[in-house]
Amino acid sequence: MKMIDIIAAKKSGNAHAQEEINFLIRGMLDGSIADYQISAWLMAVCLKGMNFEESYMLTDAMAYSGDVIDLSSLGSHIVDKHSTGGVGDKTTLILTPLLAAAGVPVAKLSGRGLGFTGGTIDKLESIPGLRTSLSNDEFINQVKNIGAAIASQTANLVPADKKLYELRDVTCTVDSISLIAASVVSKKFAAGANTIILDVKFGSGAFMKTLEEAEELSVTMAEIGKRAGKPVVCVITSMEQPLGNAIGNGIEVFESIQTLNNEGPEDLTELCLYLGALSLLKAGKVKDIEKGKEILREKLIDGSALEKFKQMIIAQGGNIEYIENPEKLIDTKFAFELTAESSGYVNKLDALTVAKASKALGTGREKKEDTIDYTAGILLNKKTGDKINKGDLLAKIYSNSIESGHNSREILSHAYQISSDKPEKPELIIKVVESA
Numbered sequence: 001m002k003m004i005d006i007i008a009a010k011k012s013g014n015a016h017a018q019e020e021i022n023f024l025i026r027g028m029l030d031g032s033i034a035d036y037q038i039s040a041w042l043m044a045v046c047l048k049g050m051n052f053e054e055s056y057m058l059t060d061a062m063a064y065s066g067d068v069i070d071l072s073s074l075g076s077h078i079v080d081k082h083s084t085g086g087v088g089d090k091t092t093l094i095l096t097p098l099l100a101a102a103g104v105p106v107a108k109l110s111g112r113g114l115g116f117t118g119g120t121i122d123k124l125e126s127i128p129g130l131r132t133s134l135s136n137d138e139f140i141n142q143v144k145n146i147g148a149a150i151a152s153q154t155a156n157l158v159p160a161d162k163k164l165y166e167l168r169d170v171t172c173t174v175d176s177i178s179l180i181a182a183s184v185v186s187k188k189f190a191a192g193a194n195t196i197i198l199d200v201k202f203g204s205g206a207f208m209k210t211l212e213e214a215e216e217l218s219v220t221m222a223e224i225g226k227r228a229g230k231p232v233v234c235v236i237t238s239m240e241q242p243l244g245n246a247i248g249n250g251i252e253v254f255e256s257i258q259t260l261n262n263e264g265p266e267d268l269t270e271l272c273l274y275l276g277a278l279s280l281l282k283a284g285k286v287k288d289i290e291k292g293k294e295i296l297r298e299k300l301i302d303g304s305a306l307e308k309f310k311q312m313i314i315a316q317g318g319n320i321e322y323i324e325n326p327e328k329l330i331d332t333k334f335a336f337e338l339t340a341e342s343s344g345y346v347n348k349l350d351a352l353t354v355a356k357a358s359k360a361l362g363t364g365r366e367k368k369e370d371t372i373d374y375t376a377g378i379l380l381n382k383k384t385g386d387k388i389n390k391g392d393l394l395a396k397i398y399s400n401s402i403e404s405g406h407n408s409r410e411i412l413s414h415a416y417q418i419s420s421d422k423p424e425k426p427e428l429i430i431k432v433v434e435s436a
Contacts, residue, residue, distance in 0.1 A: 003027065003037045010044035018057045025061040025160050035167060042164070042173040050178035055220055056227040058178070062186035065160035069136060071192035074105045074143055077283035080193030081108075081275060082184060084217075087205035087351040087358075088242035092120045092150065093256040094264075094272045095279075097308035100147030101299040102276070104283050107143045108150045109157065109191045117355070117363045118249045118372050121152045126250035126329055126374035130318030146311045158190045177213075181220040185232065195282045196225060197275055198234045200433075205351025206239035211430065218433035226435035231282055234433040235275060240426050241349040241384050244268035247358045248377020250329035251398065257326045260309050262300040267428050273297060274429055332375045336397040336405045340388045344418045349384050353415035360408040361399050376400055378412065385425035388418065 001023050009016065024041065027033030050058065071078045079099060083089050096106045110120035117123075121132050134142070134151040142149040161183050168174045188196045198221055201207075202214035218234035225232025244265045246255035258264045259272065277292025286292040299305040310323055322328045358364070362373035379396045382388055394416055399405030 003033045003041070007037060007041050007044055010041060010048055013048045015051055016054050016057070018061075021054070021057045021061050025058075025065055028163055029065060029160060038164070039167050039171045039173075042168055042171055042176075042179070045178060046173040046176040049176070052220065052223040053227070055178045055181055056224045059182040059186045059189065059224050060228065062158055062160040062164070062182055063189035066156040066158055066190070067154055068190050069107075069109075069139075069157075069192035071107055071140065071143075073140065074107065077104065077195055078193045079104055079106055079195045079197065079279045079283055080188050080191060081106075081197040081199065081279065082188060083199040084184065084201050084207060086201040086203075086239040086243055087117075087355045088244045088247045088252065088268075089199075089201070089239075090120075090123060090244065090246070090252040090256050091199065091268070091272050091275060093123065093253060093309075094259050094268070094305075095276055096148045096150055097260065097312055098272065098276050098296055098299055098305045099279055100312075101304040101308045102280060102285065102295055103147075104279060104285060105143050106148050107139065107192065108148075109153045109187070110150055111153055112368070117247060117252070117358055117377075118365070120150065122372060122374075123249045123252050124150060124318075126253055127313060127318040127322050130313060131316050134316070142312075142315050146308065146315055148308060148312045149316070150312070153187070158186050161186055177216050177220055180217060181224060185221050185224050188232075189228065189230070194230055195279070196230060196232045197279050197282070198232065199271075199275060200234045200236050201239040202236065203239040203351060205242060205355055211236070215431075215433065222433050222435040232434070233278060233282060235278065236430045236433065237271060238426055238428055238430060239351055242351050242354050242380065243271065245380040245383070246377060247354060247380070248361070248363045248398070249372060249374045251375075251377030251379060254326045254329045257306065257309070257323060260300065260306040261303070262297075269300075271428060278432070330375055330377065330379075330398050332398040333400045334398075334402055334405050336399060336409050337393055338395045338397065338409050338412050340382075340390055340392045340394055340416075340418065342418055343389045344387075344420045345422045346382050346384050346386045346388060346416060347419035347421075347423050348417040349380070349382075350415045350417075353411060354378065354380070357397075357408045357412035357415065360411055361397070361404050362401075373400060376404075378408070382416075385423055387422070
């Protein structure tokens with residue numbers, strides 16, 4: 001078998017066999033296939049696409065290219081939730097303890113972020129002392145003991161994905177639906193979950209810009225799950241404006257604690273309850289979504305979800321004072337306010353512009369080795385559909401630099417569009433996609 005023949009086959013639009021994909025992944029990892037040949041193949045895939053069967057075969061080969069975690073000792077239903085990313089998306093921080101409080105174990109592997117803010121691991125590490133690098137035994141034992149753990153991905157988890165993504169990033173092939181689907185789902189398979197809930201976001205603040213793209217990705221991932229015999233359920237949600245009110249790292253933990261205390265923003269709470277209820281439904285704990293939401297709402301009200309979060313933080317070495325006094329997470333040198341220059345209604349709050357304003361504060365990174373500011377961030381006071389009067393506070397900016405604070409406020413001012421007519425509040429949860 002020769003790599004040039006595999007490239008030629010895909011260039012002609014032909015479907016690959018499992019042996020060809022296995023050969024490609026194996027050769028890429030052992031160095032017997034050159035990067036330039038893998039890059040040529042990636043471009044062919046980007047132009048010609050893959051059918052569902054090929055996407056599944058690629059996902060399977062990637063999933064088993066390195067370590068695979070066995071979570072079978074935790075029970076018959078192990079739920080993993082993943083988001084394709086968006087501005088202010090801190091649902092993992094809330095859902096993990098919330099589901100654990102409802103009796104569904106959550107063993108969550110997450111990553112750091114490259115972009116406007118950090119990833120889930122960066123956000124957690126804004127809590128001093130918290131350790132996210134856990135051995136497999138530590139990870140599994142923690143879930144057994146308290147029902148929840150969020151840890152960083154091991155170096156050898158899906159190494160094929162790491163290598164492919166490096167090449168996709170420099171060859172303009174990141175936007176292939178088949179390659180995105182294989183990347184996302186292969187990590188879920190390797191992480192050991194048997195029920196996978198995927199929050200697929202679209203809009204200004206998401207990677208997928210249109211509903212059509214989100215639907216195509218969702219169908220592909222659901223079909224991969226069907227072929228693997230694992231339920232993969234995709235919830236398509238809007239990211240035209242940020243999720244919740246907090247954007248940053250520690251400030252998103254701050255808002256997560258508020259939400260776990262049943263004092264969170266309406267949209268963030270709504271999405272967490274829905275994703276959580278769907279998880280309970282797929283785990284066989286409830287017979288319908290509404291019952292699941294009712295159970296989870298009670299866990300917010302009675303404090304058991306927040307208590308589970310505290311247990312998880314303590315187990316991973318985090319300073320509990322920052323959970324009991326979460327204002328410590330946003331203890332910056334300076335604070336700036338953005339106020340309304342006219343009266344009316346917020347007609348639009350552009351998520352991407354808000355993300356850029358956050359990054360100006362140092363909340364994100366360009367390269368893996370960049371440092372991020374854990375305490376800086378933005379707290380939105382008004383969102384789409386809200387009535388405002390001239391001089392009202394639109395947002396508060398937390399910064400450790402006067403210059404970055406001013407820059408952030410200037411950028412953020414362009415995120416808001418004010419009109420005299422009251423707009424409809426944007427719909428958050430659009431549809432659910434799962435294989436038949």
